[in-house]
Amino acid sequence: MALERHLEQAIDVLRPDHSPVIAAFLPIGGEPDLSALLARLHAQGLAIALPDTPECPAPLRFRRWWPGCAMRAGRFGTLVPQTMEIVPELLIVPLLGFDADLHRLGQGGGFYDRTLAALPGARSVGVGIEALLLDSVPVGPHDIGLDAVATETRLRMKGGAA
Numbered sequence: 155m156a157l158e159r160h161l162e163q164a165i166d167v168l169r170p171d172h173s174p175v176i177a178a179f180l181p182i183g184g185e186p187d188l189s190a191l192l193a194r195l196h197a198q199g200l201a202i203a204l205p206d207t208p209e210c211p212a213p214l215r216f217r218r219w220w221p222g223c224a225m226r227a228g229r230f231g232t233l234v235p236q237t238m239e240i241v242p243e244l245l246i247v248p249l250l251g252f253d254a255d256l257h258r259l260g261q262g263g264g265f266y267d268r269t270l271a272a273l274p275g276a277r278s279v280g281v282g283i284e285a286l287l288l289d290s291v292p293v294g295p296h297d298i299g300l301d302a303v304a305t306e307t308r309l310r311m312k313g314g315a316a
Contacts, residue, residue, distance in 0.1 A: 158191045160304035161246065161281060165195075167311065168277040168301055169244050175201040177216045177242035182231045185248045186281055193221045203242050205265075206234045213269040216242050230261075242276060245269070247300065249280040256280070256300040256312055257291040270298040277301045284308070 165176065176195060181187045196202050196219075203216035207229040217235040228234035247266050251259035258280050260266055270278055279302040286305075293299075303310045 155306075157186060157281070157283075157304060157306045158188070160306075160309040161188070161191065161279065163309050164279040164302040164304050164311070165244065165246075168279060173200055174243035175203055175216075175240050176244045176246065177203040177205065177214075178246040179205060179248055180233055181248075186283075188246065188281070192219070196220050201240060203240050204235055205232065206239075207232060207265060210263065210265075211268065213272040214265050215239055242273070245273075245276055245278045247278050247280045249282045249286060249303070251286045251288045251291060252280055252282065252300070252303050253288050253291040254310070255291075256303055256310060257293050257297060258300055258303075259288075259291055264296065267296055267298050271296065279304055281305075 178188055178192055180189060192202050202219045204219045205214040206217050208215060218237040218240050219235045224236040225233040226236050249258040249260060270276060278300045280300045281304050284305040284307045301312050
């Protein structure tokens with residue numbers, strides 16, 4: 155799938171030289187299903203984490219995930235691994251919209267902005283479809299832009315590299 159290929163390209167460019175912890179998500183609503191890609195990354199020896207959504211206004215917490223690990227129901231219809239917490243260095247972030255400057259629209263809770271602010275060295279790549287590209291996204295003082303956006307048609311990187 156082209157989206158997964160562009161996402162893998164972003165991971166290769168953005169990840170540190172060592173084997174980082176990569177945070178991702180399982181789909182809710184119309185979000186893309188990345189479970190096959192996550193299983194492949196896990197099989198390559200990378201640590202995968204899924205979000206555990208706390209009460210507002212806290213940042214997301216992340217728990218280690220692997221295919222078949224025990225899961226529980228989380229907030230907002232998510233599934234959360236019943237495993238230890240780990241800290242990601244690269245975050246794969248869902249989006250409802252994005253602009254050419256790689257600002258994103260999310261669900262409106264600010265969870266990913268708070269999380270990225272709490273992890274200043276972490277890199278981030280948004281995942282969505284090209285039809286979600288907007289002329290501009292309103293940016294507030296606490297909004298944090300992405301390092302990349304992967305869609306089914308291309309990979310956009312901060313600074314225009316791809």
